[in-house]
Amino acid sequence: MKVYTKTGDAGQTSLLSKERVYKDSARVQAYGTVDEANAAMGLAKSLTEKDWAKEIIHKIQGELIFLNADLATAEVTNHSNSRISNTHIESLEKLIDSLEERRIPQPYFVTPGSTAAGAALDLARTITRRAERCVVALKREEQVFAPVPLYLNRLSDLLFVLARCVEQEELLVNITKKVQGILEPSAFNNNAKLSIPVLTKSRQLLDAARNKALEMGIAMVIAIVDNNGTLVVQERMDNSLLASVALALDKAYTAVALRMPTAQAAALAAPGQELYGINTTNSRLVVFGGGLPIYDQGILFGGIGVSGGSVAQDILVANAGLAAF
Template sequence: MKVYTKTGDQGQTSLLSKQRVYKDDDRVHAYGTVDEASSAMGLAKSLTQKEWVVNIIHPIQVELISLAADLATEGTEDAGKYRISESHVQNLEGIIDELEQQRIPDKHFVIPGGTPVSAALDLARTIVRRAERCVVKVRRLDHVHPPVALYLNRLSDLLFVLARCVEQEELVVKVTSNVMENLAGTNNVSGEIVNMMTLNKAMKMIQTAEAKAKEIEVPMVIAVVDCGGNLVAQHRMDGAILASISISLDKAYTAVSLKMPTEKAAKPASPGQSLYGLNTTNGGRLVIFGGGIPVFDKGVLIGGIGVSGGSVEDDITVAKAGLAGL
C-alpha cells in the first residue's frame, strides 16, 4: 500500500467511523493534537537513558493510538467499539501517586528547561492540555467517549510530575558526580594518596578559627572534614548552641561535595536556577548559606572547614580565619 493515497487532495479525510470530513474539522484537530503529544513524548523517550522513564512513556504512547481512534469515531451507537476505559484513567492516577511519593514539592511556578528530557515532557504536557481543549470543543456539538477527556486531563498531570522527578534525579546525579570528581582528585596515577587532611592540620585550623571567634566574642562550633566529607576533628566552644554541632559538620561536608564555599551555592540553588532544590537532596545535608569552605593543597582538594554559631557573616569570617591558619 502506498504512503500517499490522494484521497485527501480535496481537503477531506475519513474518520474511523467512515464519515468524510474536512481536515480542519474539530474532531480531526483533536486527534491530530494527540498525535503531536505522542511525538513530544517520543522526543523525551529518545533523550533519556533512564529505563524507568521509558517504561512509563512507551505504554502511554500505545494507549494514545487507541485514544486517537476513539476521537476518530463519530456517534454513540455500539459503545463496545470504544477502546479507552475508566481503567486506563485509573492506571494513570496510580502512576501519578507513585511519582508523587518521590517528588520534591514545588513552591514556585516551574520554568521548563531544567534538563532536555524534562523540557520535552513539559512540551508534551502543554500539547496534551491543548488536546484536552480540542476535545471540550468537540463535545459541545457531538458525542465524545467520556473517558477520553478524563484520560487527557490525568495525562497532563502525569507528565508534569514525571518532568519534575526527572529534573530531581538529574540534580542528584550532578551532585554525586562532583563528589566523585573530588575523590578522584586526591589520587595520583599509582593510586597513592598525594595530599590528605591530617589531624595536625585540622587542629591548626580549629585553633586559629577559635581565636577569631573569641576576638569577635561569638561562641562557635568548628568542624574539619577530609576530602570524602568524613569528620577529622570538631571543636565546640563553651556557650555554642547545640544545633551548631550538626550544622558546622554539614557546612564542611557541603564545601567538599561541591568544591566551593557554601555561600556560593545559594544563587544556583535559588528558584528558577539550574540547581534549584539542591538543599533538599542528600537527606537535607547540603547547606547553601555561608560558613563552609573547601580546603585545597597545591590545587588538590584535601578537605573542608565548617563553622556555625553566629550570623552568616560571622561564620564566614571565622571559617576564613581557620583556613588561613593552615
C-alpha cells in the first residue's frame, strides 16, 4: 500500500465510521493536535537519558493512540465503550502524586529550557493544553467520550511535573560533575607545603574572629578547618545558639569544598544559576554567607566558618578572622 492514497486531495478524510469529513473540522483538529502532542513526547523520550522517564512517556504515547481512536469516533452511543476510561485517569493521578514526592519544590514560575528533555516535555504539555481546548470546542458541537477531556487535563499536569523531575535530575548530575571537578585537589596544592603551622595559625584566626564578635556583642560559634575540610579548632561563645555549632563547621567545610565564600555559593545556587540545587547533593554544603576559604601564598590553607548573627554579621566576623592571616 502506498503512503499517498490521494483520497484526501479534496480536503476530506475518513473517521473510524468511514464517514467523510473536512480536514479542518473540529474533530479532526482535536485528534490532530493530540497527535502533535504525541510527537513532542517522542522528542522528549529521545532526549532524556532517564529510563524511568522513557517508560512513562512510552506508555502514555500508546494510550494517546487509543484516545485518538475515541476522538475519531463520531457516534458516541455508550460512554462505557470508550477506549480511554476512568482507570487511565486514576493512573495518571497516582503517577502525578508519586512524581510530586520526588521533585524539588519550585515556588516561582518556571521558564522552560533548563534541559533539552525538559523543554520538549514542556512543549508537549502546552500542545496537550491546546488539544484539551480543541476537545472542549468539539463537545459544544458533537458528542465526545466523557473520559477524553479529563485524560488530557491530567496529562498536561503530569507532563509539567515530569518535566521538572527530569530536568532536576539532569541538573543534579551536571552539578555533581562540576563539584567533583572543584573537589579534585590540584597538583600544586598536593606538592606544595604550607609555610606556617596549621594549628598555631588557626588559633590566631579564631582569636581575631572572637574579638570581633565580642566587640559587636554577639554570641557566635567560630570554626576553622584544614584544606581537607577537617576541623582544627572550634569555639562556642557563651549563650550562642546550639544550631550554630554545626552551621559554623559546615560553612567552613563548604568554603573549602567549593573553594569560594559561601555567600558566593549562595548566589550561584539561586534558581536558574549555574550551581542551582548544589546544596541538595551534599547535606554539609551550606549556601549562605559566613564561610570563607583561607589561602597561604596561593595554597589552600583551610576555611573559617561563623554562625550566630545575621548573614552580614557572620561575614563581618569571618573577614575579621581572615584579616589576622
